[in-house]
Amino acid sequence: MSQLHLHLNGPLAELRLDNPAKMNAFTVAMLRQLEGHCDLIDNRPEVRAVLVTAEGPKAFCTGADIGAWGGLSPAEFSRHWVRDGHRIFDRLARLSKPTIAVLQGHAFGGGLELAAACDLRVMAPKATLALPEAGVGIVPGWSGTQRLARLIPEPVLKEMALFGRRIGAERAHALGFVAEVSETPREVAEEIAARLAKTSPRATEVAKYMIHAAVGEDRGAMVEALGSGMIAASDDRAEGVAAFLEKRKPEFPGT
Known part of the structure; x- marks a missing residue:
């Protein structure tokens, strides 16, 4: 039980x-x-x-x-x-x-x-x-x-x-x-x-990560989570995935 x-x-x-x-x-x-x-x-x-x-x-x-x-x-x-x-x-x-x-x-x-x-x-x-x-x-x-x-x-x-x-x-x-x-x-x-x-769910989540990174609550993981979130929304990430699936060299736009 x-x-x-x-x-x-x-x-x-x-x-x-x-x-x-x-x-x-x-x-x-x-x-x-x-x-x-x-x-x-x-x-x-x-x-x-x-x-x-x-x-x-x-x-x-x-x-x-x-x-x-x-x-x-x-x-x-x-x-x-x-x-x-x-x-x-x-x-x-x-x-x-x-x-x-x-x-x-x-x-x-x-x-x-x-x-x-x-x-x-x-x-x-x-x-x-x-x-x-x-x-x-x-x-x-x-x-x-x-x-x-x-x-x-x-x-x-x-x-x-x-x-x-x-x-x-x-x-x-x-x-x-x-x-x-x-x-x-x-x-x-x-x-x-x-x-x-009344608040943004994503903003609340990221603010929690930022505070945890500042006070040392698993700082390494928090920094990587923030960085990964930034890169996940980039055109470079989309191009990298597309190039891998299409078996070609990527052409990163840098955005």
């Missing part, structure tokens, strides 16, 4: 965590489902925005299910659990569509890393953020020390990762990590997403 659902409703897609019995903690199956859903979303041109939500009022996601990784050997843990999770969260971060995390409840560990992989975050007033990994003898492994270091100040990140301190919604908002704090975070997220109906 799926514990991470994809709902498509015209221009709005929703990725919904559905493991409330374990505070929406991630399992191996959920990681695989997230990866597949991201691939599908990127191939649906009608989708303009993606909400990342979760079942239950208490927790957005409390990280990774200890039952999923606690018995792994050191090699399995580092090579597969950590690297696969990191790659899949990167996949979410690099979606061509804008993403909004709806934090109706607490986001700890991998849950905070999931929220960080989204473009915007809307948070309920009583929700909190934490990196509790040191308390169970591990460290953040799905970008908690890397992507988060670009999104919140280093001293605050150290408070969380080294000392286990929780960050409340108002402080997260003051730091710029959260776009808005609201008793109805989903409604606010939907209102933000609805504004995309």
Whole structure:
């Protein structure tokens, strides 16, 4: 049974965590489902925005299910659990569509890393953020020390990762990590997403790539995506393809 659902409703897609019995903690199956859903979303041109939500009022996601990784050997843990999770969260971060995390409840560990992989975050007033990994003898492994270091100040990140301190919604908002704090975070997220109906889909996509290139979010891939988009629209590209198919030398117009 799926514990991470994809709902498509015209221009709005929703990725919904559905493991409330374990505070929406991630399992191996959920990681695989997230990866597949991201691939599908990127191939649906009608989708303009993606909400990342979760079942239950208490927790957005409390990280990774200890039952999923606690018995792994050191090699399995580092090579597969950590690297696969990191790659899949990167996949979410690099979606061509804008993403909004709806934090109706607490986001700890991998849950905070999931929220960080989204473009915007809307948070309920009583929700909190934490990196509790040191308390169970591990460290953040799905970008908690890397992507988060670009999104919140280093001293605050150290408070969380080294000392286990929780960050409340108002402080997260003051730091710029959260776009808005609201008793109805989903409604606010939907209102933000609805504004995309008045913008150019292509311009939004390219702007996201440009910002990611500037802040180092897979800079090489973003630069190549931008360059490839430019060349794909050129007469030179059309001539090169035509010449190859017609088995002749190309005559590039330079436009």
